[in-house]
Amino acid sequence: MKWVDRVGRHLKLRDLHILLAVVRLGSMAKAAAELAISQPAVSKAIADMEHMFGLRLLDRSRSGIEPTAYGRALVTRGHAIFDELKHGVEELAFLSDPTVGDLRIGSTESVAAGFLPAVIKRFSLEQPRVRLDVAQAVMSTLHYRELRERSIDLLIGRIPVPFDEDDLEAAVVYNDDTVVIAGRQSKWAKSRKLMLTDLAGERWILPPPDTMQGSLAPKLFRDSGSEMPHAPITTLSIHLCLRLVAGGQFVTMLPASVLGFGNRDESLKVLPINIPVRRRPVAIVTLKNRTRSPAAKLFIECVHRTAREDAKAPRSARSEK
Incomplete structure (x- = not known):
């Protein structure tokens, strides 16, 4: 002592x-x-x-x-010491003016393409003077590095089950399905029932195999009785993926939420294929025992509220998933 x-x-x-x-x-x-x-x-x-x-x-x-x-x-x-001091200064500023603050968010590409814009739209209206810094995070062998290095305050993305990170905690926001997507002009767009084996000869766009979503693809095809198809393109860019699929030359497999939360795209079609995989949780991941800034607390509450209200919305009011 x-x-x-x-x-x-x-x-x-x-x-x-x-x-x-x-x-x-x-x-x-x-x-x-x-x-x-x-x-x-x-x-x-x-x-x-x-x-x-x-x-x-x-x-x-x-x-x-x-x-x-x-x-x-x-x-x-x-x-950790300087991070806590920073949050202490932010909390003092918040107590003097609760409408300001800074928040650094990490988001996977699929969440940024679907759910996150709905959250930010709501949050920016409620807290117009809080500045958000959004960075893309990749769930790979280096996943959660940004959190551990404290370069972001929280991360929103799909998590593995079970979640085995002793120094992190994950609060599940919603569970996401996996769907197969084709362009409206695709020969498959009018089909009423399909199997993955029917699309074995198609040109697929898949995520890189060293990512969480990419590592799931071989198991999905194997469980469906289909061999892993040829994928002439691998990418983490949802924007690139959807643009290419909309042209009718490619098909892809994505989280259903990419086309949900108000992001309806008339050029795309979710194909009637039953994907034999349990729903994957999307969660807010934070460091354990780390003091949350006032802005982070407000944002996390907004995330859960956005997910709850979408779940209560009538099916006709949602985008096609």
């Missing part, structure tokens, strides 16, 4: 901020230039911290500067 108390009395936020900059830039000189201080001041701040902890925080080599295991642990906690 004496060691902890000693550090608590002597650790300076300025020195911690300098350490974060050095690790991020991989150079004391670059950190000094960015922070507009001298390089000796940077070196002294790091040396003071290493002396205080009695541990080496950085390894210096010809290729640059890398954090030691101790340095990485401190940097991780340092990001």
Whole structure:
């Protein structure tokens, strides 16, 4: 406890901020230039911290500067400290004026093409002075990296079941079906009943196999008794996918919500194919034990309200799914 108390009395936020900059830039000189201080001041701040902890925080080599295991642990906690301070300042600003704020949102491509615009439309009317920064997030081997690095406040997207991320929590917003889509001019558009095997020879557009949606495709075809079709195009761009499918040359498989939430497109047709897969949950994913900003709380409430009201809407009032 004496060691902890000693550090608590002597650790300076300025020195911690300098350490974060050095690790991020991989150079004391670059950190000094960015922070507009001298390089000796940077070196002294790091040396003071290493002396205080009695541990080496950085390894210096010809290729640059890398954090030691101790340095990485401190940097991780340092990001959390400054993130909490940022939210504290935002909350003070919110208490003085509850109509302003900033929010960084990560969204998968399919959610950004369907559900998210409906949420933002509502939220921007209710909170016109809250600024939203929306970034595309890819559910792949690096999924949730942006959340863990705190470059976004929350993420909206499809999640796997079960959700096995110890440091994250996921609040399910709605469950999404998977549908097969063709152009209105396609020879399949007037069919009343189809199977995936009927489209085995078609030109498919599919997501990359290293993404969550792309990894599902082989199982869907296999469970339907069909071999994996030839896909001359793989893409994560929903806009590109829908434009190409609308021309009648291609077919694709997408989350049903892409054509829901008011995004009706008369050039597209959902084909009458029963996809043998359980509905996939779309959720808001956040870091556990991270203080949510007032703007984040308002936005999350708006997300759930938008989903609830769409679920209550009469089927005739919704877009074709």
